[in-house]
Amino acid sequence: MPLIVDNTVATPYLCRPFELGADIVVHSLTKYINGHGTAIGGMIVDSGKFDWKANATRFVMMNEPDPSYHNVVYTDAFAEAAFIGRCRVVPLRNTGAALAPKNASDILIGLETLGLRMDRHCENAQKIAEYLESHPKVR
Numbered sequence: 042m043p044l045i046v047d048n049t050v051a052t053p054y055l056c057r058p059f060e061l062g063a064d065i066v067v068h069s070l071t072k073y074i075n076g077h078g079t080a081i082g083g084m085i086v087d088s089g090k091f092d093w094k095a096n097a098t099r100f101v102m103m104n105e106p107d108p109s110y111h112n113v114v115y116t117d118a119f120a121e122a123a124f125i126g127r128c129r130v131v132p133l134r135n136t137g138a139a140l141a142p143k144n145a146s147d148i149l150i151g152l153e154t155l156g157l158r159m160d161r162h163c164e165n166a167q168k169i170a171e172y173l174e175s176h177p178k179v180r
Contacts, residue, residue, distance in 0.1 A: 042099075043091040043124075049083075054159040064091040065124065076151035076158055080144035087125035094123075103127065110134070 043064040048056055052073035058066045068074065070082035094116040097104035103123050106112035110130060119126035132138035140148070173179045 052155070052159055054155050055163075059086075059088050064088050070148050073159070074152055074155060075148050076154060077147070080140075080147040082140050082144060082148055085125065085128050087122065087128070089121035089125075091124070 044062060045065040045067065046058040046063040047067050048058055049067065049069040050072065053066070053068055054073070065088065066086045068084045068086065070084055071078070071080070074084075075082070093100050093103040097116075103115045106114055115123040115127045
């Protein structure tokens with residue numbers, strides 16, 4: 042089974058599930074990545090390491106022709122990117138699931154400062170923890 046991690050609340054700057062063996066990670070673009078609340082979005086990241094073809098009986102949708110998409114077999118057409126390939130084409134065709142250009146631009150602007158913001162959050166959290174650790178009214 043693929044290990045799918047919902048990393049909605051954490052930030053990929055601090056919590057990197059692929060390093061812990063995850064196959065697929067779902068991120069919120071609205072929280073830490075965006076950082077300014079002007080755009081709503083989400084992101085699915087596929088490590089490309091899960092072997093969908095070796096597990097063909099469990100994941101028929103990935104390994105048999107999809108009549109709604111010109112009989113493509115995702116594992117053949119996209120190889121290690123089969124999951125994310127299907128994630129891109131099917132929802133886009135069925136629902137138009139794509140970020141508006143302005144939202145994508147706003148999110149990228151927030152992403153530019155992610156490292157700086159997370160470093161500051163960590164520094165501030167450390168200072169608060171040290172203060173509370175030495176405070177006489179805190180056990």
